[in-house]
Amino acid sequence: MKANKITVCGGGSCRSQKSDSIFKNLKKEVKAAKLDVTVEHTGCHGMCEVGPLVVVGQNKKEILYTKVTAEDAKDIVNSAKKGTILKRLIFEHEEDGHQAYVEDIDFYKYQTRYVMRRTGQIDPYKIKHYLGTGGFEGLKLALVMKPEEVIAMVKESNLRGRGGAGFNTGMKWSFIAREEGERILIANADEGDPGSFMDRTLMEGDPFAVIEGMTIAAWAVGSEKAHIYVRAEYPDSIKTLTNAINEAKKEGFLGKNICGIKGFNFDIEIFEGAGAFICGEETALISSLEGKRGMPRPKPPFPAQNGVYGKPTNINNVKTYAYVSHILREGPESFKQYGTEKSPGTAVLCLTGKIKHTGVVEVPMGISLHDIVYKIGGGIRNNKKLKAVLTGGPSGGCIPADKIKEVTVDYESITAAGSIMGSGGMLILDEDDNMVEIANFFVEFTKSESCGKCTPCREGTYRMYELLQKISKHKAKQEDLDNLKVLAKYIQENSLCGLGQSAPNPVLTTIKHFGNEYDDKIKNKKPTYFITESCTGCGLCAKKCPVQCISGKIKQQHTIDQSKCIHCGICYKVCPTKAIIIEK
Amino acid sequence: MEGCSQNGSSCNKANVVVELQKIQEKHGYLPRAELVKVSRRLKIPAVHIYGVATFYSQFKLEQPAKYIISVCEGTACHVRGSVELLNEIKKQADIVPSETSEDGLFTLEIVRCLGLCASAPVMTVNGKIYSKVKKEEVKDILAEYKKSKKVKA
Numbered sequence: 001m002k003a004n005k006i007t008v009c010g011g012g013s014c015r016s017q018k019s020d021s022i023f024k025n026l027k028k029e030v031k032a033a034k035l036d037v038t039v040e041h042t043g044c045h046g047m048c049e050v051g052p053l054v055v056v057g058q059n060k061k062e063i064l065y066t067k068v069t070a071e072d073a074k075d076i077v078n079s080a081k082k083g084t085i086l087k088r089l090i091f092e093h094e095e096d097g098h099q100a101y102v103e104d105i106d107f108y109k110y111q112t113r114y115v116m117r118r119t120g121q122i123d124p125y126k127i128k129h130y131l132g133t134g135g136f137e138g139l140k141l142a143l144v145m146k147p148e149e150v151i152a153m154v155k156e157s158n159l160r161g162r163g164g165a166g167f168n169t170g171m172k173w174s175f176i177a178r179e180e181g182e183r184i185l186i187a188n189a190d191e192g193d194p195g196s197f198m199d200r201t202l203m204e205g206d207p208f209a210v211i212e213g214m215t216i217a218a219w220a221v222g223s224e225k226a227h228i229y230v231r232a233e234y235p236d237s238i239k240t241l242t243n244a245i246n247e248a249k250k251e252g253f254l255g256k257n258i259c260g261i262k263g264f265n266f267d268i269e270i271f272e273g274a275g276a277f278i279c280g281e282e283t284a285l286i287s288s289l290e291g292k293r294g295m296p297r298p299k300p301p302f303p304a305q306n307g308v309y310g311k312p313t314n315i316n317n318v319k320t321y322a323y324v325s326h327i328l329r330e331g332p333e334s335f336k337q338y339g340t341e342k343s344p345g346t347a348v349l350c351l352t353g354k355i356k357h358t359g360v361v362e363v364p365m366g367i368s369l370h371d372i373v374y375k376i377g378g379g380i381r382n383n384k385k386l387k388a389v390l391t392g393g394p395s396g397g398c399i400p401a402d403k404i405k406e407v408t409v410d411y412e413s414i415t416a417a418g419s420i421m422g423s424g425g426m427l428i429l430d431e432d433d434n435m436v437e438i439a440n441f442f443v444e445f446t447k448s449e450s451c452g453k454c455t456p457c458r459e460g461t462y463r464m465y466e467l468l469q470k471i472s473k474h475k476a477k478q479e480d481l482d483n484l485k486v487l488a489k490y491i492q493e494n495s496l497c498g499l500g501q502s503a504p505n506p507v508l509t510t511i512k513h514f515g516n517e518y519d520d521k522i523k524n525k526k527p528t529y530f531i532t533e534s535c536t537g538c539g540l541c542a543k544k545c546p547v548q549c550i551s552g553k554i555k556q557q558h559t560i561d562q563s564k565c566i567h568c569g570i571c572y573k574v575c576p577t578k579a580i581i582i583e584k
Numbered sequence: 585m586e587g588c589s590q591n592g593s594s595c596n597k598a599n600v601v602v603e604l605q606k607i608q609e610k611h612g613y614l615p616r617a618e619l620v621k622v623s624r625r626l627k628i629p630a631v632h633i634y635g636v637a638t639f640y641s642q643f644k645l646e647q648p649a650k651y652i653i654s655v656c657e658g659t660a661c662h663v664r665g666s667v668e669l670l671n672e673i674k675k676q677a678d679i680v681p682s683e684t685s686e687d688g689l690f691t692l693e694i695v696r697c698l699g700l701c702a703s704a705p706v707m708t709v710n711g712k713i714y715s716k717v718k719k720e721e722v723k724d725i726l727a728e729y730k731k732s733k734k735v736k737a
Contacts, residue, residue, distance in 0.1 A: 013703045016713035048702030194658030197699035232642045233698055235711075274601055274640030277696065291599035293639040350701060352660035358702035393659065425701075427659050441662055445696070451639075 003037050003080035005057035006030070009120065011044025011201060011360075012236060014051040018070060022052055025073030033077050040129075043205020045120040047107050048359040050091065055102065055120075056080050062102040065089040094378075107357050110375045112338055114346040115322050116362045119205030124240050127247040130208040136253055138328035142216045143259055150220040151177060154324060157332035158344050163188055163280075163317035164392065164422045165498075166343070166411040169324070172314060175304040177221045179312035185217055185226035186308070186315040188285060192231060192277040193393030194445065196425030198348040199318050201360045203230070203237040206322065207244035211268060213321030215253060216328055218266040221314060226266070228318070229285055231273040241270055277449035281497050282315045284451065295453045296497035317423070319348060339365030343410035347424060351377050354384065354430040369404035373428060384430040388513070392422025394442040394449075395502030397509030398435065418509050420502065435514040436521055439507045440468045446503040457500030460491040464507060471518060474526040474567070481518055485511065526567035527582045531558050535579040541571035598626045600636045604643055613644040641695075648691040649684045651729050653677070656706040658697030665719075666705040670694070672722045673707070689730065 008014075008023040023041045030037050045053045050066035054076060057063075063085055065076060072089060079086040090100045099105050113119075122129035130136070142150050155170025176183055187210060191199040203210060214226050230238050245268050248254040258264045271289055278284045279294040286308050288294035307313020323345065327335045336344045343365040349372070352358050356378035363372060369389050373379065380386050388398040397419035399407050407417045414421050429438065447461040467484045470476040488504035495501045511518055531541075531550075535557040542550040542558055549565050552558030560571070572580045603626070607618045614637055623630040637643045655661075655670050670681070679685040679692045700706045703715030707725075714725055 012698075012700050012713075013715065016700060016703055016706075016715045051702075191699065192696070194662075194697035195660045195701050196697075197701055200699040233695065272605060273642075274605065275642035276640050288601065291601045291603075291636070293636055352701040352704065353663050358660075358704075360702075390659075425659075427663070429663065433663060438663075441659065449696075 002083045003035070003056050003058040006037055006039045006076070006080065007042045007045075007055045007057075007120065008039070009043075009045040009051060009053040009055075010041045010124075011046075011048060011051070011120075011204065012197070013048035014044070014053055015236075017052045019052040019068075021070040022054065022068055022073060025070045026054070026077065029073045029077035033081055035077065035081055037077075037080060040123045042121060043119040043124050044201045044360055046111075046116075046201075046359045046361060047105075047357055049357045054089075058083060063100050064091050064102050064105065066091050106378065107359070107361070107376055110363070110367075110371060111361050112346050112364045113362050114335070114338065115209070115319060115326060116202065116205070116348060116360070117326075118209065119201060122206070124205055124207055125243050125247075127208060127244070127251055130206075131251075134329060135208055136212055138325040139212050139215050139219075139253065140259060142219055142328050143261055143264070147177065147220045147222060150216065150328070153332055154220070154327060157327045157335045158342075159320065159323055159327060159335065160343060160345075160411065161317060162319035162323065162348070162423070164395075164420065166421060169316060169320055172304070172316070173217065173221050175302070176223075176312050176314040179305060182225070182311050183221055183223040184308045184311050184313040185214055185221070185223045186285065186289070186313060187214055187226065187228040187318045187321055188280065188282070188315055189228055189230040189234075189237065189318045190273050190280045190285060191234075191423065192280045192449075193395070193423055193425050195352050195393055195427050196350045196423050198350055198360060198424045200234050200237055202319055202322055202348070203234070204240050207237075207240045208248065209322040209325045210241070210318050211244055211248050211254065212325040213323065214268060215248075215258065215266055216324050217314065217316070217321060219264065223314070224265050224267065226268045227271045227289060227308075228268060229271050229273055229279070229289060231279075232275050238270060238272060245270070276451075277445075278451045278497075278499055281499060284497070285315065286313065293451070295451045296499075298496060340408075340410050340412075342412055347409050347421075349409070349424045349426050351426050351428065353390075353428040354381050354433070355379070355428040356381050363409060365410040366408050368406070368408050369399060372409065372426070373404060377428065380428065380430050382430075384432065387429045387431050387433055388435070390419075390427040390429065390438070390506070391425070392420040392502075392505070393425045393427075394445045395498065395505055396420045396422050396425075397505040398429070398438070398513060399509075400513040418512065419505065435510040435517050436468065436472050439510045440465075440472050442506040443468055443503065446499060450499065450503075454494075454496040454500065456491045456494040457496065457503065460487060460495070461500070461503050463487060464491070464504065468507070471521050474521055474524060476522050478522060481511075481522060527569070528562065529560055529565065529567070529569070529572055530581050530583065531560060531571075532579050532581055533557060534577055535575075536577050538576065540574050540576065541580065544570050544574050546570065600626070600628065600633060601640070604633075604637055608643060611647075613647050615647075616645075646684075649688050651689060651709055652691045652693060653679075653726075654693050654695045654698075654708045656696075656698050656700070656704070657694045658701060658704075660701035661697075661704040661706055664704040668719050669705050669707065669717055669722065672719045673726070676722050676726050690726075 027039045054065040054068045085100045151173050159169045160166040256265045276294045279288045281296045284294040284296040303313040339345045348362045386401045390398045443465045447465045450457045452458045537555040549561040677690045684691045
């Protein structure tokens with residue numbers, strides 16, 4: 001049998017490598033060859049590392065072509081015509097050799113695609129594709145139920161918020177359903193954690209599922225107005241969502257009298273964020289949505305009582321809404337068959353860093369980190385050793401390599417290991433990464449993203465950063481490390497919102513598991529170099545310094561900027577007049 | 585900020601963030617005169633407008649150059665060598681972050697995660713994405729834009 005379907009990955013990563021022109025060329029070639037094959041530009045296929053990706057459906061199996069270029073289109077179509085496999089483009093596994101079919105590749109084999117089932121399969125711009133794959137059936141089923149029955153069903157599925165905190169979604173809905181007056185829904189797509197792009201992948205791969213889930217929520221809690229808060233850095237997500245909203249309106253799934261039900265009116269507006277990490281926090285998001293500085297406020301009152309412009313508001317992550325659309329269509333059992341008792345369902349994760357196969361994956365909750373890193377991720381790049389897995393981004397913590405067999409991906413296990421589930425970003429570190437530098441990096445991030453409202457976070461993160469800088473530059477004493485620990489605990493306990501409360505996590509977990517790296521930096525003091533008066537101003541040291549930290553005029557005494565010095569000793573070695581002295 | 589929350593519903597029509605986004609769309613940055621105009625029109629003190637403008641990293645108070653180079657400093661890019669990439673750009677374009685080069689051609693900015701972590705390290709020039717950028721490629725990428733200036737001039 002010959003090929004019947006060709007899909008080209010349109011995920012951000014593949015698109016940045018010109019998957020658009022691959023798509024155009026494939027269409028052209030298929031037309032020229034007069035083949036009865038559909039060519040679709042879909043959402044992300046997931047295995048971004050070896051992109052751009054093209055999948056050819058042939059003999060009821062899917063062939064994956066990797067690192068495709070626009071020039072390969074002709075060969076791909078030729079092979080499809082003959083029903084053969086184009087060997088030079090198929091995926092090559094280091095040990096098992098070439099693997100042509102998607103189902104044989106470990107990266108896909110160990111995944112469970114529940115919420116991401118359509119991503120990479122359908123054209124996210126075409127509502128017909130969505131409807132053809134069971135789209136809006138969940139909504140139709142919800143509309144024959146009473147709102148409280150819908151809430152009960154979501155509650156029964158025990159779906160926990162996919163934004164990171166993991167609160168029971170059905171429970172959250174029941175809070176706002178109790179309130180009087182106009183109720184507002186918000187989908188949080190302010191995916192600010194560096195190293196995560198799950199929400200982006202979903203919005204650009206299956207935007208209608210988000211809209212369907214939101215419409216179901218609107219029916220359940222009695223809302224007529226919703227906002228999707230998308231971060232400004234995601235223009236493509238805004239484009240796909242805007243198109244999806246317009247298409248859904250045309251087909252009567254949004255707007256007035258939805259699905260012919262009189263009085264059921266619901267509209268979704270997209271709000272473009274303006275670039276502030278803190279706006280992922282729900283009260284900050286509300287403030288930002290109102291056009292103000294995105295500063296959080298103490299809770300209670302919770303958004304369910306006092307949200308946007310004082311109205312009862314329900315905020316869920318975009319993924320959470322998408323899950324709802326599937327749960328309604330297939331029942332809570334379909335969802336609960338995966339995962340653990342307390343954390344049912346699947347988790348969408350982003351694998352980044354030193355892992356071989358970076359990309360987006362969906363796994364059943366309860367899978368061990370070891371399986372994720374080695375089975376799905378293919379292990380560590382360049383045959384290095386795994387050092388740690390960082391979950392939860394700048395708010396999370398590290399899990400050292402020797403624990404990854406026992407730690408599983410679910411809210412309880414990861415929390416017990418001292419980290420947080422977070423939104424799903426997973427950064428893999430190898431033996432070359434220094435944990436003090438990683439902690440430094442994250443605190444530098446939270447320091448600059450702190451909104452400045454409460455003192456523990458505003459001043460505390462800054463002081464943490466200073467201490468870490470001191471340690472990192474081998475200039476700290478033992479008491480600095482002790483102070484850092486005390487300060488970190490204080491910030492955790494006293495900050496107003498999640499940003500501050502979790503900012504010390506990367507510091508505390510790295511101290512706990514990799515304390516030796518901190519000790520090393522503290523005990524092994526680096527020598528300090530000074531230029532004395534015997535300097536002739538030849539400029540040789542300034543020329544040789546790898547970080548350009550020596551300055552001075554020719555024939556005059558030069559100086560070393562100690563804050564930039566990396567203590568390499570090159571200046572000391574090259575000085576012809578021995579004018580540089582060392583102080584230990 | 586109080587001016588806004590006091591009269592709830594009217595805020596819906598005049599959202600400062602949205603107003604500023606519109607101005608920036610038109611001018612490429614937020615000119616001072618425009619901010620004053622918004623303040624008068626919405627009857628919100630200019631200091632509050634300024635507060636919003638400086639809170640969000642998207643808003644620029646100075647006119648950027650013709651080409652904006654954004655280097656991603658997200659975690660994934662960081663561990664895959666974005667610092668080296670940044671240093672190379674600084675050298676090649678003779679520029680420091682959040683400033684404009686002397687020839688007025690490039691503005692360099694550091695961004696936090698563009699969600700293209702699998703292609704790390706990532707940089708963009710006026711929105712055009714360059715993925716898995718190697719240090720050695722920077723020169724050629726920038727040359728493309730330096731050349732286009734000469735043709736037009």
